[in-house]
Amino acid sequence: MESWYEVKPSLERGGLGVFASRTILPGTVIMHDPAVMKLELKNVQFTDEEVRDSFNLLSDTDKIRVLKLHEGHRPFITRLMRIYKANSFGAKGFTMLQVDISGVNHSCVPNADRQDDMENDEKTDAANLVAIRTIAKGEEILICYNSNFEGMTVTQRINILDSYYGFRCSCPACALPLKERILSDTRRQLINVLSSKCSGFEPLGLSQLDHLNRQTAENPSMTIGLPQFPLRVALSTAEKTAFKALLAELMQAERLTNVTTANLYREAAYHLMQQMSENRYILVIPSACYVTAWMEKAVKIFSDITGAHSKQTKAIKAQWSNWQRGEQLDLYKYLKLDYLQALSRGKGVGEVFAVHIGETVLNAEGLIGLKIEALSEQMCKTRLREGKGKVRGSIRSP
Numbered sequence: 001m002e003s004w005y006e007v008k009p010s011l012e013r014g015g016l017g018v019f020a021s022r023t024i025l026p027g028t029v030i031m032h033d034p035a036v037m038k039l040e041l042k043n044v045q046f047t048d049e050e051v052r053d054s055f056n057l058l059s060d061t062d063k064i065r066v067l068k069l070h071e072g073h074r075p076f077i078t079r080l081m082r083i084y085k086a087n088s089f090g091a092k093g094f095t096m097l098q099v100d101i102s103g104v105n106h107s108c109v110p111n112a113d114r115q116d117d118m119e120n121d122e123k124t125d126a127a128n129l130v131a132i133r134t135i136a137k138g139e140e141i142l143i144c145y146n147s148n149f150e151g152m153t154v155t156q157r158i159n160i161l162d163s164y165y166g167f168r169c170s171c172p173a174c175a176l177p178l179k180e181r182i183l184s185d186t187r188r189q190l191i192n193v194l195s196s197k198c199s200g201f202e203p204l205g206l207s208q209l210d211h212l213n214r215q216t217a218e219n220p221s222m223t224i225g226l227p228q229f230p231l232r233v234a235l236s237t238a239e240k241t242a243f244k245a246l247l248a249e250l251m252q253a254e255r256l257t258n259v260t261t262a263n264l265y266r267e268a269a270y271h272l273m274q275q276m277s278e279n280r281y282i283l284v285i286p287s288a289c290y291v292t293a294w295m296e297k298a299v300k301i302f303s304d305i306t307g308a309h310s311k312q313t314k315a316i317k318a319q320w321s322n323w324q325r326g327e328q329l330d331l332y333k334y335l336k337l338d339y340l341q342a343l344s345r346g347k348g349v350g351e352v353f354a355v356h357i358g359e360t361v362l363n364a365e366g367l368i369g370l371k372i373e374a375l376s377e378q379m380c381k382t383r384l385r386e387g388k389g390k391v392r393g394s395i396r397s398p
């Protein structure tokens with residue numbers, strides 16, 4: 001099969017870059033790259049000897065491929081260590097070097113993602129380079145070198161890239177005019193706080209990175225990062241709903257939409273449904289609207305990123321249609337809102353905010369129908385306060 005990419009000089013970034021040789025759709029595996037070296041992080045750092053021993057096991061061809069890599073400028077004694085540090089990726093106590101993927105340049109608004117190939121290549125420790133949006137023919141393929149960049153300001157990102165990789169990022173997020181940059185920095189700081197909280201951790205202060213430079217970068221307290229502590233108070237369901245939805249919106253505003261964003265919308269919808277089910281007999285219309293909007297966004301993101309017919313898209317569509325079969329969402333789907341609005345205005349109820357789901361009744365034709373009562377926001381609050389949404393017995397199963 002014709003290759004998805006070609007390696008050629010990157011005029012914008014200097015040095016070589018990896019470019020799309022034809023249009024690449026989201027979800028496409030652009031490269032499948034087995035690791036040539038893998039080191040376990042036994043201590044805080046690995047030693048020159050460990051890197052050398054691992055290198056010595058390589059074939060002559062792989063040795064040449066490794067030695068051709070960019071070595072950066074960090075103050076390590078051996079060139080091998082400098083190469084390894086500048087090109088390896090770390091995860092779960094290991095660092096790995098995949099030679100071809102390490103040739104892909106950086107952007108804080110990437111169009112591709114480096115993913116460990118968990119599915120079928122445990123032995124080779126391969127990574128895949130996967131397109132996360134449509135990449136036009138001739139466009140440079142770019143990944144983000146640091147998974148924490150989503151929650152870092154322009155200054156923090158620039159300091160890290162200069163200190164560890166020796167270049168200044170010129171991506172659209174780093175080259176914003178001042179006003180937009182302040183807005184972007186604020187959003188990224190919020191992303192840092194919310195993503196920590198949503199993962200169950202107290203947010204990390206990142207202010208030390210505002211002063212990071214090549215001299216302080218090798219200080220262990222900078223490289224290891226600070227330990228993260230579990231949340232002192234667990235989030236309530238309402239907080240989980242709000243934080244995840246807001247985080248997803250912020251990621252979209254920062255053009256960082258990815259599979260995680262879709263999952264955040266899905267989880268926000270799930271937590272809101274949990275809240276709705278606490279008052280089974282009162283359907284709050286805005287809640288059903290939000291659940292629907294978030295799930296539609298999640299489906300769209302999965303479809304855009306992984307393809308309309310991918311496993312993930314099919315899975316989330318199936319989950320959504322399953323959820324829609326639940327009592328409240330099923331009713332919401334068939335609720336004739338316009339009719340209800342007109343009816344309740346006529347009765348002086350005002351705008352319909354919720355409906356009280358009553359008992360099943362026989363209508364004139366002898367068919368079973370559901371008795372529902374339109375509620376204004378005020379009426380809804382009163383009923384909820386009185387616990388009417390929870391009362392069993394006001395509804396009879398047909």
Ligand SMILES: [Zn+2]
Pocket residue numbers: 107108109157169170171172173174
């Ligand atoms: Zn950037």
